[in-house]
Amino acid sequence: MKYLASLTLLLSLMTLPVSAQDADSSNLLKVGDDMPEFTLKTLDGQTVSSDDLYGKVVLINFFATWCPPCNQELPLLEKDIWAKYKEDENFALLVIDREETEEKVAPFVEKKKFTMPFYLDPNREIYGLFAKKDIPRNYLFDKEGRLMLCSKGYSKEDFGMLKRELDALLK
Amino acid sequence: MTSDLKNVPMSQCANCSVSPPLTRGKLLPVSPYAPGLKSGVSHMVQR
Numbered sequence: 001m002k003y004l005a006s007l008t009l010l011l012s013l014m015t016l017p018v019s020a021q022d023a024d025s026s027n028l029l030k031v032g033d034d035m036p037e038f039t040l041k042t043l044d045g046q047t048v049s050s051d052d053l054y055g056k057v058v059l060i061n062f063f064a065t066w067c068p069p070c071n072q073e074l075p076l077l078e079k080d081i082w083a084k085y086k087e088d089e090n091f092a093l094l095v096i097d098r099e100e101t102e103e104k105v106a107p108f109v110e111k112k113k114f115t116m117p118f119y120l121d122p123n124r125e126i127y128g129l130f131a132k133k134d135i136p137r138n139y140l141f142d143k144e145g146r147l148m149l150c151s152k153g154y155s156k157e158d159f160g161m162l163k164r165e166l167d168a169l170l171k
Numbered sequence: 172m173t174s175d176l177k178n179v180p181m182s183q184c185a186n187c188s189v190s191p192p193l194t195r196g197k198l199l200p201v202s203p204y205a206p207g208l209k210s211g212v213s214h215m216v217q218r
Contacts, residue, residue: 069214134215153215 024152026132035145036129040096040119043106048094048119050145056092057169058141059162062127064098065108070136073154074114080163082116090143091170094119098127098135138162142169 039049063070085091096119097105109118121127131137140149149165151158
């Protein structure tokens with residue numbers, strides 16, 4: 001009987017959808033965690049470090065130019081978030097390209113007419129502080145550098161929640 | 172989106188896939204890392 005119960009449990013676990021077993025085990029941060037320490041370069045060679053961001057609400061987006069859902073999300077990031085808060089000195093946006101170089105990213109930004117601040121993470125070093133895999137990803141930190149919200153993938157619902165949380169933090 | 176996918180170099184896409192928008196979303200639980208979020212995994216690149 002005990003054997004049968006164990007077998008039933010095992011079989012039920014095996015039939016769980018892959019995604020249900022992985023509620024985002026590839027994410028390395030959880031809500032409440034401090035922002036990892038990092039230094040990044042902008043497309044024009046300037047640097048920014050996590051220390052510079054203390055005291056600001058910070059939204060970090062990871063993407064790649066070849067990633068279709070990232071390309072769905074980026075225009076909304078520009079239109080709904082950057083356009084709204086770019087003048088707010090309490091806000092910082094870091095749009096970080098993963099594993100591509102300036103030669104690839106600069107023409108992409110120009111072609112899409114983005115004005116958001118883009119950064120490069122050509123060796124996946126910064127991304128590796130946040131997650132193991134999957135893009136796009138968003139991480140929203142409060143002024144004390146604590147993670148308030150994170151998401152992976154693009155969906156209208158999650159992006160709406162991101163906007164609402166950002167609105168609340170910058171109120 | 173289909174045309175975008177064609178632009179993904181095979182070397183980059185060896186270990187990635189784009190989740191079907193609707194079916195994956197229905198299977199997903201709420202992420203423990205983002206309370207309240209349904210998780211946007213319905214539309215991402217696994218890589």
